[in-house]
Amino acid sequence: MAGVRLIKVTKRYGRTEIIKDFSLEIRDKELFVLVGPSGAGKSTILRLIAGLEHPDAGRIVIDDEDVTGKAPKDRRVAMVFQSYALYPHMSVYDNMAFGLRMRGYSRREIDLGVRETAEILKLTPLLARLPGEISGGQQQRVAVGRAIVQKPRVFLLDEPLSNLDAKLRAQTRGELLEIQRFLKTTMIYVTHDQVEAMTMGDRLAVLTDGALQQMARPLEMYRYPANRFVAGFIGSPSMNFLDATVHQRENGIWLECGKILLKIPPRERLGGVFRQDQKVVLGVRPEDLHDRVFQPSLAAEGNTAVGLVRNIEPVGPDTYLTLDAGGVRLVARVEPDAPYQENQPVEFAVNMERVHLFAKETGERIPLEL
Ligand code: ADP
Numbered sequence: 001m002a003g004v005r006l007i008k009v010t011k012r013y014g015r016t017e018i019i020k021d022f023s024l025e026i027r028d029k030e031l032f033v034l035v036g037p038s039g040a041g042k043s044t045i046l047r048l049i050a051g052l053e054h055p056d057a058g059r060i061v062i063d064d065e066d067v068t069g070k071a072p073k074d075r076r077v078a079m080v081f082q083s084y085a086l087y088p089h090m091s092v093y094d095n096m097a098f099g100l101r102m103r104g105y106s107r108r109e110i111d112l113g114v115r116e117t118a119e120i121l122k123l124t125p126l127l128a129r130l131p132g133e134i135s136g137g138q139q140q141r142v143a144v145g146r147a148i149v150q151k152p153r154v155f156l157l158d159e160p161l162s163n164l165d166a167k168l169r170a171q172t173r174g175e176l177l178e179i180q181r182f183l184k185t186t187m188i189y190v191t192h193d194q195v196e197a198m199t200m201g202d203r204l205a206v207l208t209d210g211a212l213q214q215m216a217r218p219l220e221m222y223r224y225p226a227n228r229f230v231a232g233f234i235g236s237p238s239m240n241f242l243d244a245t246v247h248q249r250e251n252g253i254w255l256e257c258g259k260i261l262l263k264i265p266p267r268e269r270l271g272g273v274f275r276q277d278q279k280v281v282l283g284v285r286p287e288d289l290h291d292r293v294f295q296p297s298l299a300a301e302g303n304t305a306v307g308l309v310r311n312i313e314p315v316g317p318d319t320y321l322t323l324d325a326g327g328v329r330l331v332a333r334v335e336p337d338a339p340y341q342e343n344q345p346v347e348f349a350v351n352m353e354r355v356h357l358f359a360k361e362t363g364e365r366i367p368l369e370l
Contacts, residue, residue: 002028002029002062002063002153002154002185002186003025003026003027003028003030003062003063003064003186004024004025004026004049004060004061004062004154004186004188005023005024005025005026005059005060005061005062006022006023006024006025006045006048006049006058006059006060007023007058007059007060007061008021008022008023008057008058008059009021009022009023009045009048009055009057009058009059009060010022010055010056010057010058011041011044011048011053011055011056011210012056017210018041018044018210019041019044019045019048019055019210020209020210020211021057021058021211022045022058022210022211022212023058023212024045024205024212024215026186026188027186028186029184029185029186030186030187030202030203031177031180031187031189031200031201031202032186032187032188032189032201032202032203032204032205033188033189033190033191033196033197033200033201033203033204033205034046034188034189034190034191034204034205034207035190035191035192035193035194035196035197035201035204035205035206035207035233036192036206036207036208036213036233037192037208037233038192040192040207040208040209040210041207041209041210042158042190042191042192042207043158043190044210045190045207046079046156046158046188046190048060049062049075049077049154049156049188050072050075050077050079050156051067051070051071051072051074051075051077052072052079054068054069055068062075062076062077062153062154063153073103075153076150076152076153076154077152077153077154077155077156078099078146078147078148078150078152078154078155078156079147079155079156079157079158080143080144080146080147080155080156080157080158080160081143081158081160082158082159082160082162082163083163084131084139084140084142084143084163085143086131086139086142086143086146087131088130088131088132089130090130090131091127091128091129091130092118092123092126092127092128092129092130092131092134092142092145093114093118093127093128095131095142095146096114096117096118096123096142096145096146096149097110097113097114097149098146099146099149099150100113100114100149100150113149113151114127114149117145117148117149118145120145120148120179120182120183121141121142121144121145121148121179122141123138123141123142123145126138126142136163136164136168137164137168137171137172140160140161140163140164140172141172141175143160144157144160144176144179148179148183152185153185153186154185154186154187154188155180155185155186155187155188156187156188156190157176157187157188157189157190158190159190159191159192160176160189161173161176161191161196162191162193169196173196173199173200176200177200189201194233194234194235194236195236197218197234198218198221198222198234199218201217201218202217203215203216203217203218204216204217204218204221206221206229206230206233206234208229208233213226213227213229213230214226214227214230221234222234222235224365224367224369225239225283225356225365226364226365227358227362227363227364227365228241228281228283228358228363229363231283231356231358231365235285237286237320237331237333238331239283239284239285239286239356240283240284240285240286240289240329240330240331241281241282241283241358242257242258242260242281242282242283242284242328242330243257243258243279243281243282243360244256244257244262244279244280244281244282244357245277245278245279245280246274246275246276246277246278246279246280247276247277248274248276251263252264252266252302253274254302255280255282257282257328258325258326258327258328259305259325259326259327259328260305260325260326260328261302261305262282262302262303262305262350262352262355263301263302263303263352264352264355264368265352265353267368273366278360279360280357280358280359280360280366281357281358281359281360281363282355282356282357283355283356283357283358284330284350284354284355284356285354286320286331286332286333287333288350288351288354288355289323289330289331289332289333289334289348289349289350289351290332290334290348290349290350290351291332291334291335291338291346291347291348292304292347292348292349293338293347294334294335294338295349298349298351299349300349300352302352303349303350303351303352304347304348304349304350305325305347305348305350306325306345306346306347306348307323307324307325307328307330307345307346307348308323308324308325308343308344308345308346309321309322309323309340309341309342309343309344309345309346310322310323310324310329310342310343311342312340312341312342314336316336317336318333318334318335318336319333319334319335319336319338319340320332320333320334321333321334321340321346323346323348330348332348355368356368
């Protein structure tokens with residue numbers, strides 16, 4: 001068992017609170033992703049778990065052992081950094097052996113560990129080379145190997161793929177996942193890239209300004225973002241946000257978004273949720289906007305509007321259309337083959353079963369899935 005718990009952790013640099021009363025529970029054998037924009041405090045959390053920083057308040061527990069006051073070497077965790085920080089004058093073998101030598105393992109134990117790890121990572125043919133003589137992807141694997149060989153309870157990875165080009169990054173992402181599944185070791189992975197977070201994490205935590213925004217499984221987070229920040233952060237292209245006013249009428253609840261009028265699908269328990277004239281923010285993902293020409297069956301009362309095409313971005317499997325609907329800008333993900341032209345009017349339908357609503361003031365989700 002090597003779960004990790006942060007209990008009400010606070011970290012300050014000078015007078016600035018970088019991490020604010022932060023609690024998190026990571027399960028044994030889980031690949032847990034911490035994601036958020038640059039400066040959110042992700043690295044600081046990893047460094048706190050590693051023991052490279054110490055919290056001003058709160059506790060850190062690994063495997064039911066309180067490690068808050070312990071030195072990094074006594075925590076049995078291993079960290080992989082963005083800059084692989086390999087020793088340039090040492091062979092791959094010696095880079096991997098270094099940590100074990102420092103800890104006084106015997107030559108035989110070290111040799112066994114390094115060779116076993118090199119096999120797992122397909123590094124065996126490269127053991128005699130210097131870091132300068134292998135590719136960036138291979139260097140990254142050596143950095144991972146240096147962590148694995150120590151048989152830690154927890155791996156901490158800080159943006160380990162950000163120095164790789166896009167194609168290699170996707171490939172290495174898959175390899176890392178396989179390694180984690182094979183070793184069955186708890187892994188905490190930091191990234192600012194929401195695609196990486198969604199594809200790798202068993203669960204993920206979205207962080208901004210040193211505070212937890214939401215923790216969930218990837219698809220749960222995509223479908224039920226807890227607030228407007230998470231909704232805008234997860235998903236590409238980003239969710240569309242429209243300021244809206246609530247109108248309760250006899251035939252249901254309507255949202256007035258500029259010139260667009262949309263009706264919320266009737267649900268049994270929605271009655272008490274809204275106030276007349278309440279200001280809310282409507283969130284619509286690009287894939288939930290459909291061209292009526294291609295999806296005629298989707299059109300229903302209170303879900304259509306017309307927009308002028310302002311921008312056309314073909315990306316291959318889809319095309320992203322920017323529409324201007326009476327001053328409201330919306331990005332729609334549409335059929336790639338349709339011959340759209342700039343300034344052409346498009347009648348579109350919003351899949352109202354999938355829209356999101358957020359309180360205007362707080363940005364908190366207003367649950368529609370009752
Ligand atoms: P992230 O990993 O999400 O990009 P960091 O944890 O690196 O964020 O940083 C969070 C905030 O803490 C940033 O505003 C950063 O400037 C600040 N910070 C990080 N380390 C230090 C330090 N040693 N001294 C002062 N401020 C720091």
